[in-house]
Amino acid sequence: MANSNGQAQITRGQIATDDEIDLGQVLQTLWRGKWVIALCAVLFLLLGAYNVFFRAVPVYTATAALALESREEQIVDIESVVTGLGGDQATVNTEIEVLRSRGLITDLVEDMGLVEDPEFNPEIRDKSGLSIGNAVKWVKGTILRMDTTEEPKEPQAIFDKVVENVMGTISVSNPRQTFVFQISVVTEDPRKSARMANRLAELYIADQINVKFERTEQATIWLTDRVSDLRVDLETAETRLKAFSASTDLISAEGLYALNRQIKELRDRRAALIDEVAKAELRATTLTANQDASVDQRAAAADDIQLNGLAGRAADGNEDALEAFDTRYALLQMRSAQELSRMQNQVAVLDASITDLAQRIERQSTELVNLQQYQREAEANRLIYEHFLSRLKETSVQQGIQQADARILSRAVVPQSPSAPRKGRGMALAMILGAIIGAAIVLGREAAQNTYRLAENIERATGLPVIGQIPTIPARRRKNVLKYLSEKPNSGAAEAIRNLRTSVLLADLDNPPQIIMSTSSVPGEGKTTQSLAMTQNLAGLGKKVLLIEGDIRKRIFGEYFEIETDKGLLAVLSGETTLDEAVRYNETLQADLLIGEASKVNAADVFSSERFNAFLREVREKYDYVIIDTPPVLAVPDARVIGQSVDAIMYAIKWDDTTKRQVADGLRSFQNVNVKVTGLVLTQINRRGMKQYGYGDSYGSYDSYYSN
CATH class of the missing domain: 1.10.287 (Helix Hairpins)
Incomplete structure (x- = not known):
């Protein structure tokens, strides 16, 4: 039963990665990375605690309240030159911007002499101690021998910087459905915060009165000039009327x-x-x-x-x-x-x-x-x-009775406790931030993961079933692999091989496979160990099994067995020797072994010849099962050629090592020649690594059934 064109083929969509976001998968990923998230949360919690308890400077917030008078009280029944403020939202927003304006803050800085305050003027601030700026300056001056002398700044530049710093400490808010402005000032000194809030409110009211006074004064000057002009016009008109009346004999x-x-x-x-x-x-x-x-x-x-x-x-x-x-x-x-x-x-x-x-x-x-x-x-x-x-x-x-359009509703009082840092809140936010960063690290690491760790991920990406998951076999030398499996039949590795055998044999109940090929994308993925273990397991059922070394280029069987003959697969195919003379029975395998030989002939040409097909027909008649260990599919074309003549293909993928691109390219190479891969085998699974990455639950639940 060989692969044929009529069998289902792998589609490119099956090999492509699914772009849809699976919320359950995301939650599983986060749960697997819970220790990373917890570590980041604890680390940021400690950093937050250090910041709020040792580094952060306490600041105090003082708030003064102003009430906007939308209706102006009239002391005398005289229409004002400058009308009162309206009560619409645009007016309220405008007055908020006036309170925040650079002009008013400049008046505050000048009135309170804040240029001399080190909190706002960095030029007079104590620059000693540890800081990034001092460290950079020390490196430039001491190590790089650079001139670190700073040019003195212009007084206006210093003043502008102070104004900007003061503006950063002041905020103005308007509670909804009210005409109230809340002026909040945050500084390192509670008394200074209260003084600045109250003084800003006073300056705002004084500014309103000054604006009205200036406009009224301008109106008075203009009206005075206009009245003088109008008086001249009136006198001219009356003179003209009198002159006309005198020059004519007028009647009524x-x-x-x-x-x-x-x-x-x-x-x-x-x-x-x-x-x-x-x-x-x-x-x-x-x-x-x-x-x-x-x-x-x-x-x-x-x-x-x-x-x-x-x-x-x-x-x-x-x-x-x-x-x-x-x-x-x-x-x-x-x-x-x-x-x-x-x-x-x-x-x-x-x-x-x-x-x-x-x-x-x-x-x-x-x-x-x-x-x-x-x-x-x-x-x-x-x-x-x-x-x-x-x-x-x-x-x-x-001019003498101007009124402001606002009044001080409540003056700022000296705060008794700092408004920041809020130790509990700061630590909680730091911990939450750490957890978020930890989650981002976990998700980023998962997104950047270019190898496979879970069978479901392989199946979702390729559309092919994972028919086996083989853990790392604890054997120091390759020769001891089969010894370990035979001596520990109840180990996790042995059970994994039995599961693989069952999956392969049940892959097609109508036509059970007889010739089984083992391959992989690249060398070192465990395909040979997989072939040996599969051979040993099938032989353990009392079946007559032949293991063929199809990788005649690398010929790795010598590292597993002590082989006394130099006649192998190529000698049989060339007719130099018979199959019975070339095969060797191995006690550890309990099966026949046919090794590969070095040859100058191209291996792909050998396996695509009619002699090879005739050879396979011969071994079908003599053996219950034939296992062929082939080279990696991405290295040479041998596996694709042999795959056209076998009944089943086991494709090995090394856990957390073989890249997704290598797997996709390898499977696509079979697809291009219309060869169907029976199933994928996740090999050399590191149980400790699985737990480290948070996948331990996927495999550790069955450890009690195994005796390693």
Whole structure:
């Protein structure tokens, strides 16, 4: 039963490492590294204790509270030049930044003379004693012979550094849903902390008053200049109004109205007079037109009572009456002409009066408009002037009654105990930090682990079963390995070999393997010991077993057995000798042994020949089981060639030694030639090392069943 293309093959995904994080695996890793974590925790606990008890300088925190007044109290009912602060969150945050501002802290440093305080000024601090800076300076000066003289710093640079140091000791907070500011100062002196907190609060309030005073003073100066300008504008406007009034014959709006009414009356009279003129013209025209007509016609045209009385006698031929009639008619004509002339003269007079009055009204209307414009300008200037003058007086009054927008709610008191270091908390945090670092070391070491220690890790990475886990056999010499296994059949190593045998034989119940190959990735992984132990174990079942040294390049069997013949595998394959003549029975193995021989022929060519296949068919007929010990698969191609003709392949992986890359490359080399590896064997497991790495529970639970 040889490997065939129809058998399941290893996929690249099976050889690849799983990238998903298994929480249970992480917890197991942490549990295995519990002593490392505990050691780091204890170490950091001791360092933390040393720091809080011997190195850390106690500091004291003092806190002053300020209350923001969102509504400004008015002593007098005067609108302020600078309004009070609002109550929104933006205003609160702004005032917090004002309290933290460099300008206010600079005032605090200058006011309290903190430049002379060694806590804030490193230039006057005692620099003796042990410190990293002094050590570096000593090395430069004494060992390196370097000039360690420091150039003196500029006073401004020193002052700026002091301000920065003071800013680092001050914090401002705002409790939620309040208008309260808490100013906290942390220094090495409790009294200094309280003084600084209280003084900063006082400077903040004084700064608010000063800001308001300065702005009010600026407003007063501006208003004074503006009032002077407005006074000049008012005087100019009033002078212009007076000059205009004096230069014109002005009347009031009422007088102008009377003139308009008068011109209307004149126009009405003219209209009536025009009607009378028309009538007079008609009468005169009629009289003139009928002056040569008959008496009756002229009497009808004249429509005069006296003329009508004369008309009857004149018509009868009375000469006196006719003369009187003519005289009367001529008189009526003359009077009609005179009346028409008089009326026309009256119309002319009215037209002249209307024209003169209209011009007068037009002129005075224009002058009245100008007068009203000058009056409005003067009045507007007067109102503006009076408003600014009133505002100037109000602002002048405010200069002496400015109020801050905050008040000191509670002054800082001298703290009686240091706020830091908190010994218990500091030690607890140090221990937690140590545990975290220890956990990081454990996880980092596990992540950096490039070898295999657990069977489940191998199976998860390769997708192949681990069919055996063989501990290190306590034999000083290779020749004593088989002796140990035979003399101690109940040892852990012997039981591991029996488990391996069972796993191999049960790997395929339908076609149990007969020819079994043992190989590995690189030399030194225990594949030969595995082959010998497997051979001995199978022979112990009463089976006829042949062990073949397939590693004809290295030929290591000589280190395990005292071999008297120089005829081996190559002699059989070449026909130089028979199989029966070449094999040697070994008492320790209780099985036949066929050694390898040195040859100039390429080993891969030998194992890929038809003679080798014929040889395998022969040994199948003569033996129950055949074990072939082959070279490492990554070293030479022999194992891949032989693997195509065997029934099962045991792949040895040395515990905590063979790299994951070597295992993956070795298995991939079999995959590339369509050869299936039956299972993996974790060899040379160090029980003490397993416990040291925290894997002792995986193997130590069964020690009571073994007798080593």
